[in-house]
Amino acid sequence: MTTDGHETDPGAAAQPVQGFMALPNRTEKGREAFSRCLADVVRTVGLDIAPAEGPGDRRTWEHRARVALREACRQGVSLSEESFDALVKAGIHDPDPSSNRQFVEPALNAFGRRRARTALLGYLRTGTDPERAGAARAWYWTALPLRMPLVRARNPGAGRAEPDDRSAVSAEWHEAALREFVANEHLDVRRCLIPGLPLGKSFYRQELHDLVDTATATARSHPDDYIRHRVEHQVGDTGGL
Known part of the structure; x- marks a missing residue:
């Protein structure tokens, strides 16, 4: 795979994006x-x-x-x-x-x-x-x-x-994805969640802000190259599906 399927807004015309690592293949067949x-x-x-x-x-x-x-x-x-x-x-x-x-x-x-x-x-x-x-x-x-x-x-x-x-169901998805990313150590789950997981606190209500910090710290210290690479894009993400 040469793209991770998560580089651009799917509602926009496809444009080449530089700087994103490809989403690795799943670890489970x-x-x-x-x-x-x-x-x-x-x-x-x-x-x-x-x-x-x-x-x-x-x-x-x-x-x-x-x-x-x-x-x-x-x-x-x-x-x-x-x-x-x-x-x-x-x-x-x-x-x-x-x-x-x-x-x-x-x-x-x-x-x-x-x-x-x-x-x-x-x-x-x-x-x-x-x-x-x-x-x-x-x-x-x-x-x-x-x-x-x-x-x-x-x-x-x-x-x-x-x-x-x-924007339907977006807030519910973002909260569930945030909680799952922090709680679930499964590598495929974390790899697949992080491209669509905004880590700007403005996306979440106040009581979830500590969890955003935890998710960011978890990703930055993760042994997986893809997760560590992707988190820096998500911290500055102003989009979100």
Whole structure:
């Protein structure tokens, strides 16, 4: 990987950014979990993909499934409630922090920003460590503008019923991410949280300011090069998704 998936505002035109280390690969392998999640996407969305012929065909099958999903979103697709869950899980378990966008974006467009973010927040709070790390990587893409008008919820009542709010659930996410970064020593979790974790105190209510100091000190003294590198960007971050 040459990018960490977290260098720029996903709602803006892509621009090359200098000075960011690439997000390292996960320390825990989760390819089988992702394949199961992708199979659920194929089934629930109704993609016309033949099953993989065997373990050696898995990567080829995954590529075909990704292409089929991309084409379905381009042509127009109505997504069921089950599809929403499958897309979110695939976005969380996708080992590529750039490709996971193609699962997050249709869920975002069909069901709304608040619902997609609330689902990821749930995984951050109660998921396994790989799910927490994956939720942090997927969260980045929830700031995308809604640009898939042909991707809709099958049940109109489950779709985007309220005006789009790009700040929806942000405060709750930032607090949960801050607490998780301090409390959870799992390397992947900390690596995946820190690119989206603003460490300016203005983002948090007064009673969390000591925790911001703890998170900053933890990151600066961490043995991992990526975390130590990234914290200096986060301390001066004036953005936040």
